[in-house]
Amino acid sequence: MRHTGGLGFALALLALSVPVGGTAGAATAEALVDALNAVFGKHKGMRASHAKGLCAEGRWIPTAEARTLSKSPLFAAEAPVIARFSLAGGNPNVSDKSRTPRGLALRIALAGGEEHDFVLLSTPVFQAKDPDTFLGLLRARAPDPATGKPDPEKAKAFMEAHPDTKVFAAYVAKMPITASYATTAYWGVHTFWLVDAKGEKKPVRWSFEPQAGVVGLSEEELKQKGDDFLAAELRERVAKGAAAWTVTLHLGQPGDPLDDPTKTWPEDRPRVTVARLEITEVAKEGEKGACDPLMFAPDKLASGFEPSSDPILNIRTAAYAVSFARRME
Numbered sequence: 109m110r111h112t113g114g115l116g117f118a119l120a121l122l123a124l125s126v127p128v129g130g131t132a133g134a135a136t137a138e139a140l141v142d143a144l145n146a147v148f149g150k151h152k153g154m155r156a157s158h159a160k161g162l163c164a165e166g167r168w169i170p171t172a173e174a175r176t177l178s179k180s181p182l183f184a185a186e187a188p189v190i191a192r193f194s195l196a197g198g199n200p201n202v203s204d205k206s207r208t209p210r211g212l213a214l215r216i217a218l219a220g221g222e223e224h225d226f227v228l229l230s231t232p233v234f235q236a237k238d239p240d241t242f243l244g245l246l247r248a249r250a251p252d253p254a255t256g257k258p259d260p261e262k263a264k265a266f267m268e269a270h271p272d273t274k275v276f277a278a279y280v281a282k283m284p285i286t287a288s289y290a291t292t293a294y295w296g297v298h299t300f301w302l303v304d305a306k307g308e309k310k311p312v313r314w315s316f317e318p319q320a321g322v323v324g325l326s327e328e329e330l331k332q333k334g335d336d337f338l339a340a341e342l343r344e345r346v347a348k349g350a351a352a353w354t355v356t357l358h359l360g361q362p363g364d365p366l367d368d369p370t371k372t373w374p375e376d377r378p379r380v381t382v383a384r385l386e387i388t389e390v391a392k393e394g395e396k397g398a399c400d401p402l403m404f405a406p407d408k409l410a411s412g413f414e415p416s417s418d419p420i421l422n423i424r425t426a427a428y429a430v431s432f433a434r435r436m437e
């Protein structure tokens with residue numbers, strides 16, 4: 109497996125237009141969606157980010173070990189899942205060969221009527237530590253009105269002034285360009301609280317490891333591929349048998365970062381295998397599928413789980429609602 113591009117390329121993708129070192133101002137949900145639209149253009153009826161995507165369905169199968177950890181309905185029994193695989197960014201025509209994270213959104217319909225959503229990325233960290241920095245980064249990537257083009261030098265300077273943005277860029281510069289949505293690992297990125305019946309809270313993070321292994325494409329393989337291979341690949345794969353992921357809860361320890369999605373936890377934190385995710389159906393070519401009109405919400409959590417104080421996590425649902433309202437107009 110070969111990796112393409114480099115940090116320089118990732119930096120070039122992130123051109124900025126706010127004063128370096130300056131604040132971007134208070135980041136509202138609306139300002140964030142406007143900034144996404146400015147970078148990627150407005151596309152009627154499309155998500156402001158993760159515009160290109162594919163609906164699928166499957167099952168959530170919790171383990172017995174999960175039930176020793178928590179009595180949450182999320183772990184009580186098998187449940188149906190509506191899923192959406194996607195490419196990050198608001199360009200609906202982005203190439204499947206792009207050096208951009210892949211996304212996985214899940215809605216799990218639990219017995220008793222509760223729902224739990226996961227809205228995951230194929231990177232273990234996010235682009236910025238807080239909404240103001242992310243807004244600054246997006247505004248800086250927007251085309252300069254004078255030239256109609258983004259200015260990579262401004263992006264570079266902004267990132268120098270905001271080192272938290274370099275962690276994600278370094279990861280993306282080296283990540284494999286995936287061969288399949290089903291050979292991609294996904295992360296929750298944020299910390300959540302696992303809360304027991306007595307109200308005691310433990311910090312946790314999520315990861316989804318593909319049971320088919322992580323497989324990237326070599327330069328040679330990439331040359332053979334078109335710009336839209338991921339949907340057909342997943343349909344063919346799932347027609348032969350379920351695509352599956354091992355779902356792991358990472359247990360935090362005192363001192364681990366709780367509210368910064370640019371910081372990972374040490375590798376040696378205890379892990380519990382809590383579920384198997386199976387994708388068993390993929391929307392047919394030309395069909396939108398059940399996920400299309402949904403708004404997946406990062407804070408829609410089954411009882412037993414609560415959001416942490418991570419400011420990125422806490423603004424996401426409001427931003428998704430702005431995008432949802434606009435795409436439904």
Ligand code: HEM
Nearest residue numbers: 140155156157158192211212213228229297427428431432
């Ligand atoms: C402040 C930070 C963020 C903003 C402003 C933002 C914004 C958005 C918006 C506007 C959408 C479209 C929502 C819709 O129309 O339904 C979206 C989708 C998505 N975002 Fe984010 N996002 C942020 C952070 C993240 C993070 C941290 C992750 C994952 C760890 C993530 C993963 C996704 C995924 C997977 C989708 C596609 C959901 C779907 O398929 O419907 N985003 N984001």
